[in-house]
Amino acid sequence: MQHLLLINIKELAGVETGESRIKRLAGSDMKNLPSIRNAWLYMENGRIHSFGSMDEEHYIQCNDIIDLKGKKTVLPAFVDSHTHLVFAGSREGEFVDRINGLSYEEIARRGGGILNSAAKLNTTSEDELYHAAHERLHRVMAQGTGAIEIKSGYGLSVEGELKMLRVIRRLKENAPIPIKASFLGAHAYPVDYKQNKEGYLNLIINNMLPQIADEGLADYIDVFCEEGFFSVDDTSRLLDAGAKYGLKPKIHANQLHYSGGVQVGVKHNAVSVDHLECVGDAEIASLQGSNTMPTLLPGAAFFLGIQYQPARKIIDAGLPVCLATDYNPGSCPSGNMPLLLTIACTQLKMTPEEAINAVTINGAAALELEQEAGTIAVGKRANLIVTKEIPSIQYIPYDYGNNPVDKLIINGVVA
Ligand SMILES: [Zn+2]
Numbered sequence: 001m002q003h004l005l006l007i008n009i010k011e012l013a014g015v016e017t018g019e020s021r022i023k024r025l026a027g028s029d030m031k032n033l034p035s036i037r038n039a040w041l042y043m044e045n046g047r048i049h050s051f052g053s054m055d056e057e058h059y060i061q062c063n064d065i066i067d068l069k070g071k072k073t074v075l076p077a078f079v080d081s082h083t084h085l086v087f088a089g090s091r092e093g094e095f096v097d098r099i100n101g102l103s104y105e106e107i108a109r110r111g112g113g114i115l116n117s118a119a120k121l122n123t124t125s126e127d128e129l130y131h132a133a134h135e136r137l138h139r140v141m142a143q144g145t146g147a148i149e150i151k152s153g154y155g156l157s158v159e160g161e162l163k164m165l166r167v168i169r170r171l172k173e174n175a176p177i178p179i180k181a182s183f184l185g186a187h188a189y190p191v192d193y194k195q196n197k198e199g200y201l202n203l204i205i206n207n208m209l210p211q212i213a214d215e216g217l218a219d220y221i222d223v224f225c226e227e228g229f230f231s232v233d234d235t236s237r238l239l240d241a242g243a244k245y246g247l248k249p250k251i252h253a254n255q256l257h258y259s260g261g262v263q264v265g266v267k268h269n270a271v272s273v274d275h276l277e278c279v280g281d282a283e284i285a286s287l288q289g290s291n292t293m294p295t296l297l298p299g300a301a302f303f304l305g306i307q308y309q310p311a312r313k314i315i316d317a318g319l320p321v322c323l324a325t326d327y328n329p330g331s332c333p334s335g336n337m338p339l340l341l342t343i344a345c346t347q348l349k350m351t352p353e354e355a356i357n358a359v360t361i362n363g364a365a366a367l368e369l370e371q372e373a374g375t376i377a378v379g380k381r382a383n384l385i386v387t388k389e390i391p392s393i394q395y396i397p398y399d400y401g402n403n404p405v406d407k408l409i410i411n412g413v414v415a
Contacts, residue, residue, distance in 0.1 A: 003044045004412050005065045006074060006386070012039035012051060013075040013393050014360050016377040024293065024365035025357050027318035033353040033393065041074060043382040046411035051376060066386075066414075072406060073390060075356065077146020077177075077383040078337040079363030079373055082250075082274050082295055082324035084184075085140075085150045086133045086167050087117055088124035091329045104304055104331065105228065105256065113330055114154065114188040121154040121164065129167045137175055140327070140335035141415060144405045146177050146383035147364065147373045149250070149324075151222055153184030158207050161185050165217035176410045177383065180367050182250055183208070183218035186230050186238050201234060205241040213245035220271065221247040225261035232260040239268040250366075254278040255300075266290045272322065272366040276309045277301055284317045293366040294319055296358075297326035298343045304331050311348035322362040323355060342400035352394040382412035 013035040016022060025032075040059040041051040052058055068074070094112050098104070107113050121129070137148070150168045155161035161183065168181040185204040193200035212218050221242030225235040239249045249268050253261025255275035262283040265273035272293040276283070279294075287294055296309040314321050323344050327335035337359055344355040364374025372381045386407040390396065396404045408415045 001045060002412060003042070003062045003064055004409070005059060005062050006041045007059070007065060007067050008054060008070045009039040009041060009068050009072065009074045010037070010070050011073045011393065012036045012041060012376060013073060014356065014375050015051065016375040021370055021377060022361065022375070023370050024320045024362050026320040027315060030315055030321065030354040030357050031351060033356055035393070038070065041376065043409070043412035046382055048376060048378055048380050048382050050378060068386065071389040073387045073393060074376070075385050075387070075393070076360045076373065076375055077385050077408060077410070078144045078359045079147040079367060079369065080140065080145050080325050080327070080335060080337060080359070081149050081272065081322060081363045081366035082297060082326055083148060083150050083335060084153065084326070084328035085136050085148070085335065086129055086152070086164050087154055087329045088120040088129060088132070089117070089329065090333065091116055094330060098304070108188070108228070111191070115191060117154040117329055118156045118160065118188070118190060122157060122160045126163050126167055129163070130170050133167055133171060134174070136327070136335065137171060140337070141177065141408055142405065143336050143338055143403055144385045144408060145335065145337055146385070146408065146410060147179075147367060147369055148177065149180045149182060149367055151182040151184040153187030153222070156185065156188060156190035158203065158211065161208050162211060162215070162217070165212060169217055176415065178367070178369055178372060178381070180219045181217060182220040182222040183212050183242070183247065184222040184224070186223040186234070188224065188229060201237065204238060209241055209245055213247075218247055220250045222250050222252060224252040225264060226252065226255060226259050227257045232264045235261065235264050236268070239264070243268070250274065254283060258283075262286055266292045271368060274324065275300070277307055279310050279314065284314065284319065287319055288317070293322045293362065295322040295324055295366055296348065297324055297332070298348055299334060299340050300326045300331040302343050302347065303333070308347045311344065311350050315350070315354065320362050320365070321350070321354070321358050322366045323358040324363065324366070338396060338404055339401065341397040345397045352397050355397060356393065382409060384409040
């Protein structure tokens with residue numbers, strides 16, 4: 001039997017003590033990050049077995065003990081629910097183009113952006129893609145990520161999309177953390193279909209989806225619902241087609257315009273609608289009463305220098321907020337979750353507790369991993385962050401640009 005006991009934990013944060021698991025936190029509840037000071041935590045066979053206060057001294061004795069000496073804090077590992085971690089090559093040329101005044105949309109029109117990544121991906125082997133993605137995955141794990149979602153969408157051809165999804169499947173098989181795969185064939189129109197958009201929709205629906213379903217390669221279907229990309233009607237059609245294969249939607253919505261993406265996502269009972277730079281009263285009204293998680297990707301807004309998401313407006317309307325990195329080679333070449341927390345606090349005016357809840361319990365909800373991840377709760381997978389010696393939880397986003405992680409514990413073992 002494999003076990004591990006942590007004692008003298010300065011603060012055990014993100015604990016959940018009730019019998020039934022909380023699915024997600026919304027509105028003013030997001031401010032609360034329940035914690036136990038001076039705590040212990042016992043893990044057995046990869047799961048959280050029990051935890052409590054040192055003062056009560058009820059912990060199970062075992063030979064594998066780490067004494068945190070009252071100086072280090074423990075919290076649930078971060079859940080990054082939106083990434084494009086599998087990609088070929090970097091795009092710093094476009095980064096310079098943007099500095100010199102070109103917009104993201106202008107770069108896309110010139111064949112840069114997603115099409116640039118698609119051209120590189122289609123000439124890169126599955127092995128090369130796998131090794132580069134594996135290295136990125138381990139880098140973000142060192143920064144506290146303990147569960148992740150990864151999308152296709154740089155293939156834009158039957159073979160290219162299948163290749164990306166097979167790379168994600170290989171990562172799932174070999175990585176110690178939970179990984180969810182989203183099929184994003186509708187990320188952009190490939191060059192060959194620029195004048196034949198109907199043809200590309202048919203290719204996705206009639207060729208890509210059946211093969212992906214046949215090989216069981218995706219958990220979700222994603223669409224870039226945006227002006228100049230896929231319309232609300234296109235999105236609706238694609239989500240209906242995905243539903244036939246049991247793929248729930250997680251979609252790119254309202255990044256550059258009030259595109260109707262949020263509403264179409266909610267209508268199709270999307271697990272999440274992601275990006276949300278452009279959110280007004282109509283979008284908020286459609287999210288009210290739904291199970292769809294509003295997921296904000298402020299790392300992309302930071303890197304593109306565009307407007308940030310109205311996180312306060314969404315939270316103050318009583319809705320939940322999830323945060324994810326959008327790690328991708330164009331608009332956010334970073335999967336750094338601690339830095340994302342800083343951006344959420346300084347630019348979105350979220351409190352540190354709200355931001356941490358947004359990347360733990362709400363991140364887990366955005367990947368339907370609420371029974372596995374997101375809080376310190378008995379029976380959940382023991383994927384935890386042990387911090388360096390820090391004075392408080394608030395210090396994590398405050399200490400920006402630095403890595404708060406001393407150790408990552410994955411499945412009850414120091415990774
Ligand atoms: Zn994205």
